[in-house]
Amino acid sequence: MTQHLLDSPSWEEPAWEDPEPGPRRWPWVLLAVLVVAGALYAGAAWWFGDRVPGGTTVAGVDVGGQSAPEARRTLAAVFEDGTGERLTLTSSVGTARLDPTKAGLSVDVPATVDGLVGFTLDPGSLWHHVAGGGEEPAVVTVEKAAFTRAVTAARKRLDAEPTEGSLSVAGGKVAYTEPVDGSTTDVDATRRAVQRWWPEQSTVEVVAQRIAPTTSAEELERVRDDFAKVAVSAPVRVKAHGTTFEIAPRTFAPAIVLEPADDGTLTPRAAEKRLRRVVHAAARRAGAEVRPKAAVVRFVDGDHTRPKVTPSVDGVRLEDDAIDSAVWQAISSQKRTAVVATRKDRPEFTTAVAKRTLPREKVSSFTTYYPAGQTRVHNIKRAAAVLDGTYIKPGEQFSMNGILGERTPEKGYIQAGVINNGRLTENYGGGISQVSTTIFNASFFAGVRLDAWQAHSFYISRYPEGREATISWPDLHNKWTNTLDGGILVNVTATDTSITVTYWGRKKYDVEATKSKRYDVIEPRTIVDDSPECLPQNPTPGFKVDIGRILRRGGKVVERQSFTTSYQPEDDVTCTAMAS
CATH class of the missing domain: 3.10.20 (Ubiquitin-like (UB roll))
Structure with a gap:
């Protein structure tokens, strides 16, 4: 095995003539490159630091490539003199134009420019200088109190209460009106929106809160x-x-x-x-x-x-x-x-x-008198004939105008003397105020409820002082309600010299009449009238008098009533046209 290793061709002797390896130099080269690049980067950052990136605009004003002083002068020329300031607020309801100065808005030119220049090693900032900038927001300051006042004043054009919808079936057809949301401006949030977008945008949508109608569309x-x-x-x-x-x-x-x-x-x-x-x-x-x-x-x-x-x-x-x-x-x-x-x-x-409430006795009766042969007697008899036999059930109301209706020739009435605005004149049915006065007194002493009556404008001596009632179609009434325990039969009889009204029923009260002395007396005037329509008048003083009614039942007083009658003076009228 050792021999195998010694025999391996991979083992070679080094050549004695090759040079010996030296120290490594590339790290130093790299460091040098980085130092140079950093110096160049820093130099570029320093060079660009005092200039606005090319292509930069502020609210549409071109300040690209300008130095800080130049950019400040450019922006100041636009914003500090107000030539570029305008603001329109919009909402779902409407629009409102504001004067930015009155609304406390202003562009802080120095702060705006400071945000565009200055030494920085931020690669993004340097890239903007190289590649070019874009639209930049202005730095806006807002005086809160002034802005709040301005927007509050404009809210009538920007805000709206919700409109309630409606649903109807009038006329048998369905009619539906959809409700509409209301809107209310959030002043603080709107201020922040304006501060962000103005003056870059002259129109800014307000920040609003929706107000829903009480009843939803659903x-x-x-x-x-x-x-x-x-x-x-x-x-x-x-x-x-x-x-x-x-x-x-x-x-x-x-x-x-x-x-x-x-x-x-x-x-x-x-x-x-x-x-x-x-x-x-x-x-x-x-x-x-x-x-x-x-x-x-x-x-x-x-x-x-x-x-x-x-x-x-x-x-x-x-x-x-x-x-x-x-x-x-x-x-x-x-x-x-x-x-x-x-x-x-x-x-x-x-x-x-x-049957249970049929009349059984005389309740009251009253008679008034007049001279025979007067034209008015015809009307008195005519009205008496119509009224005679009227039956008023318990709880029912008697109305003299309701029974007689309008007095016309077709109903058998003729013209006779009446009082109109304090002067004597003539009209159809003249004289039946005496019928009314007689009925009023019969009602007074019957103890029924007196509902409507009116005394003559001046006192006429043939009637009880303060206790009388004129009548006229359709406005002056004589009305009373049967408050007795039975029905009332009204008998009215008229002769050539008198009229008598008698009530038959079930007597409930014993009635006593009282009267005060005259007071607040007014003397009549003297009038000379040459008109052909003039009718002479004898003078009678005007005055007031208090009338009372005491109702007794079983000897005990159950009710006391009183009213005041006021008379105007009857003027002394002399008609010269008749005399001539």
Whole structure:
């Protein structure tokens, strides 16, 4: 084996004539190269450090290749004199132009240039110098208070409250308006956005917060699809009292309420009173509902001792609770038929009530007087004939204008004296204020509730002082309500010289009248009138007087009432045209 090694051809003797290997030099060469390169890099960094990279712009202003002083002068010429300053804020609502100076905005030119120059060994910066720069942001300073004031003033153009949507079935058709989000500007975030993008961008979108409507589009659309479209899809058929009738969507639509709750949820509901009115009206038209008829009381020859009662008749009425449930369910579903229960509908004034409340005694009576032969007497008698025999049920209201209506020649009235604006004149029905005054006094002493009356403008001596009532169509009324325990038969009789009103019923009160002395007296004026229409007047002072009514029952006072009557003076009028 040793021999094998000694015989191996791979073992050779070194040649004695080859030179001996020396020390290695390449590391030194590499180091030298690096030193030179570093020196060149540092030199380049130093050389470029005082210049803006070529091709660099600031807010569109070219400062590439300029030295720091040159760049500052270039930018100052644009920004420090304000020629390049403008700012428009935009939002989803609108736009607003701001004066940057008033908004506290300014470009810090020195800081901007400092950010573009200066010694640095950053390879990226050196690359910009070699390859060329680009658009660089300006350094912007903001005075917060001024900016806040400016943006706050502009918010009326940038902000908006949300617009609530709506859903309606008016007219039997679905109408939907989509809600719109509102917007409110975040002033601090907007300031930061402006500081970043202005003046490079003259238009900056504000940073805003979305304000959602109370009721979302999803909620409105859900109710539209699940309820509204179904509700007006077809008429509702109602079965009641053996009759079937239909109600069209346009008819019942006003009874559908689609109003969101405070939390934005929308639950359709019925306006119950309105829905009931709609269904009752439709039922009456179809004959499924019949109004009751009250008993009618008449008196033979106006004699309270000879009453004749026409019996009352029950009606048929749909049950309100059934309308609320069955009809609403039919409106709300594809099943369009509602079965509604009915009930007997009795009138308030039944036969039994009519008989139980018939008059049995004289309650009150009052008479006023007038000279015979006057034109007005014809009208007094005409009105008395119409009013005579009127029967006022318990709780019912008497209205003199309601019974007589407008006084016209066709109704048998003639022109006679009336008072108009404090002066005597003529009109159809003149004189029936005496009928009204007599009725008022009969009502006063009957103890009924006095609802509406008006004294004459000036005092007329034939009437009780302070206790009288004029009347005129259609505005001046004489109304009272029967608050006694029985019906009241009104008998009115007029002769050539007097009118008497008597109430027959069930006496409830003993009535005592009181009256104060006159006060606040005003003397009349003297007027000379040459117009052909003039009517002479005798002077009467104006005054005030307090009238009282004491109601007793079983000897005990149950109520005291009082009112004040004011009279204007009746002027002394002399008509010269008549005298000539």
